[in-house]
Amino acid sequence: MTEATAAAPRKTPLYDVHKRLGGKIIDFGGWALPVNYAGGILAEHAATRNAIGVFDVSHMGEFHFRGARAVEALQALVTNDVARLADGQALYTVACNPAGGIVDDLIVYRIAPNHFLTVVNAANIDKDLAWFKENTGGVCSIDNESDGTALIAYQGPKAIETLETLGAADLSRLPSFGLRCDVEIAGHATWVARTGYTGEDGVEIFCAPSDAPSLFEALVQAAAAQGGGAAGLGARDTLRLEAKLPLYGNDLSDATSPLEAGLGWVVKFDKGPFIGSQALAAQKAAGLQRRLVGFVMKDRGIARHGYPVLASENGQPAGVVGEVTSGGVGPTVGKNVGMAYVPSPLASQNTQLFVDCRGKTVPAEVVTGPFYRRSR
Amino acid sequence: MSDNYPSDLLYTEDHEWARIEGNMATVGITQFAVEQLGDVTQVDLPREGESVKQGEVFGSVESVKAVSDLFAPLTGKVVKVNTPLGDSPEYVNEDPYDQGWLIQIELTVPAETAKLMQPAAYASFIRESAD
Numbered sequence: 001m002t003e004a005t006a007a008a009p010r011k012t013p014l015y016d017v018h019k020r021l022g023g024k025i026i027d028f029g030g031w032a033l034p035v036n037y038a039g040g041i042l043a044e045h046a047a048t049r050n051a052i053g054v055f056d057v058s059h060m061g062e063f064h065f066r067g068a069r070a071v072e073a074l075q076a077l078v079t080n081d082v083a084r085l086a087d088g089q090a091l092y093t094v095a096c097n098p099a100g101g102i103v104d105d106l107i108v109y110r111i112a113p114n115h116f117l118t119v120v121n122a123a124n125i126d127k128d129l130a131w132f133k134e135n136t137g138g139v140c141s142i143d144n145e146s147d148g149t150a151l152i153a154y155q156g157p158k159a160i161e162t163l164e165t166l167g168a169a170d171l172s173r174l175p176s177f178g179l180r181c182d183v184e185i186a187g188h189a190t191w192v193a194r195t196g197y198t199g200e201d202g203v204e205i206f207c208a209p210s211d212a213p214s215l216f217e218a219l220v221q222a223a224a225a226q227g228g229g230a231a232g233l234g235a236r237d238t239l240r241l242e243a244k245l246p247l248y249g250n251d252l253s254d255a256t257s258p259l260e261a262g263l264g265w266v267v268k269f270d271k272g273p274f275i276g277s278q279a280l281a282a283q284k285a286a287g288l289q290r291r292l293v294g295f296v297m298k299d300r301g302i303a304r305h306g307y308p309v310l311a312s313e314n315g316q317p318a319g320v321v322g323e324v325t326s327g328g329v330g331p332t333v334g335k336n337v338g339m340a341y342v343p344s345p346l347a348s349q350n351t352q353l354f355v356d357c358r359g360k361t362v363p364a365e366v367v368t369g370p371f372y373r374r375s376r
Numbered sequence: 377m378s379d380n381y382p383s384d385l386l387y388t389e390d391h392e393w394a395r396i397e398g399n400m401a402t403v404g405i406t407q408f409a410v411e412q413l414g415d416v417t418q419v420d421l422p423r424e425g426e427s428v429k430q431g432e433v434f435g436s437v438e439s440v441k442a443v444s445d446l447f448a449p450l451t452g453k454v455v456k457v458n459t460p461l462g463d464s465p466e467y468v469n470e471d472p473y474d475q476g477w478l479i480q481i482e483l484t485v486p487a488e489t490a491k492l493m494q495p496a497a498y499a500s501f502i503r504e505s506a507d
Contacts, residue, residue: 024414035414040469041440042415234414234441302418302438329417329440358436358443 012058013150013209017216021230029123031059034232041234045331048198048239052156052228054219055236061125062149065116067140074116076275077132079258081268085110090177090193093266094258096276100283101254104128107195109179121248150212154219155202158226166222186218199243199372242330242372244294250305251292251325251339259283261292291347294367296335301362303327303338303355312352317361333371380407382473387498390447396489401450404477408502413439416468419461421479426454430488450488452481
């Protein structure tokens with residue numbers, strides 16, 4: 001038999017914990033992960049905004065770059081300036097193809113001068129590994145340690161203080177995008193980074209897969225005492241959407257450039273050439289044809305991925321100018337929101353648009369900046 | 377997973393329920409549908425006076441996760457719409473068989489009720505589709 005059958009989704013080290021906690025498991029890009037637990041997406045979203053959400057993000061990919069020429073390799077692969085990092089510092093960046101399209105968005109951590117960690121999107125692990133190896137010519141080792149690494153996001157205004165009660169001393173002094181490799185939490189050795197994907201303060205915790213279940217349960221228990229708890233993929237998506245954090249595969253792709261996506265701040269032309277730098281410089285010089293914008297719905301209607309976006313002429317829907325890349329409800333902002341690539345002249349604040357919600361054209365308005373910004 | 381399928385209702389394979397009283401039917405979605413959808417955030421329903429036809433789309437329900445069509449369990453004229461759902465779509469989650477009802481239909485083809493499932497049949501239909 002050669003008939004192709006869909007492979008069973010892979011399980012993270014926390015699969016049994018999710019089941020025990022009442023997680024509703026779905027196949028998310030080949031991974032069996034909870035979309036939500038018993039309380040539902042909205043409750044988990046609110047718990048993260050108000051207290052703490054605990055997320056299993058073990059499906060994410062971890063590659064270790066080791067060797068004297070690791071910096072050189074990464075400088076060629078990514079758009080941001082890795083040479084600016086000191087030990088225990090990280091940055092957000094994208095890796096581009098020669099045409100300036102985005103291969104992936106990722107975080108690069110400097111562990112030591114000759115040792116960097118990259119965290120990449122789960123769906124791109126194989127693609128990225130092949131791309132990185134192909135384009136670094138073996139000047140350093142690149143090891144895919146995704147299977148040996150569990151990752152738990154602890155996000156929300158009470159995350160840091162709660163971790164300190166679990167033994168992570170002085171975590172509040174860890175700067176944004178800082179990493180510490182010596183943090184013991186509830187008796188487990190972890191690495192802790194002040195990063196996240198929710199628009200809240202918080203951390204992402206790396207640990208051994210064998211430690212993950214007991215660590216996750218301790219983290220959930222401590223969160224519950226503060227009004228928080230485990231949160232699934234559904235809340236992760238509404239949280240990141242409100243914070244207008246792009247999602248690879250929706251808002252970013254091989255065919256969109258970081259400049260178009262509003263990620264020009266991670267493109268450092270002055271650091272020297274990198275893959276895609278010529279194409280991006282040319283795109284910048286010529287002016288961007290389209291931009292990723294955020295919009296709020298002005299009337300009843302929820303924009304979903306793939307819905308057409310129309311221009312407005314005299315307050316009436318005109319031609320299709322783009323499509324929704326991400327969209328949905330914004331529970332904290334109390335509005336339905338979304339993102340779309342539109343022609344640059346339509347990308348400014350308050351520009352009127354329409355979204356075709358299954359045949360019903362609903363007015364929308366461009367909003368620059370995040371829909372939700374946490375109070376500091 | 378809840379096993380909450382009241383005995384006085386008839387059911388469709390699309391997880392709508394109908395409560396028949398004379399030539400009127402009150403229509404909603406089942407506990408199973410609600411659990412699949414998750415948090416309901418918007419319900420789009422026909423207006424009073426519009427006609428609906430068995431098996432055809434009469435509206436949609438949006439949850440945080442996705443949008444789903446609603447299929448009419450029976451043919452008839454919409455005589456009443458649960459307008460409070462406009463402001464409080466969460467009633468569908470909280471109380472799908474009572475406060476979360478969707479529309480009331482005056483039946484024009486009452487014999488169609490024979491095509492709907494009895495509670496026991498619906499319960500086993502759910503069990504089978506879960507396998």
